[in-house]
Amino acid sequence: MHRDQSPVRARSAPDAVPPLFLELDQMMDEFTRLPMRAKFHFSQELAAVITVEFLAERGPSLIWNVGRDLLKLGVTSMSGSGDVRMWPTLPGDQPSSWLLLESEEVEALFEVPTERLAEWLDTTYRAVPAEREMDALDWDGFLRDVLDGPEAPAA
DSSP states (O other): OOGGGOHHHHHHOTTSSOOEEEEEEEESSSSOEEEEEEEEEEOGGGTTEEEEEEEOSSSOOEEEEEEHHHHHHHTTSOEEETTEEEEEOOSOSSOEEEEEEEOSSOEEEEEEEHHHHHHHHHHHHHHSOGGGTTTTSOHHHHHHHHHHOSOOOOO
């Protein structure tokens, strides 16, 4: 195998899947849409999670971590529960889904165009298949932290 094709090297590439920028609408009420841009970011080190940054025109951006499987399922059917849910809109000219984000401080409903999102998600699954998305996690370190608690500083 040629050195540049090493699977270890390919897995550690920081941006093997470039971010996806989508134009979407935030539903302010039943009739009012606020166009905005969102950046979807995939990291091979934490493949089960997609970081979505809602880019505000003014003020700070809002960042949510969403399960990759939730987004994948939400393109075609009801997905998620609790704080994050996604489901397809009624059939129309442009395929889209509703993405609902809820917390104690925020409730936001977005209409997300799904064609490009679905293609991009397929790319992430080619980079890291679902059955391998937990491979990069440091389970030993995680268990050590849970069982032993935080390490005391050396004297």
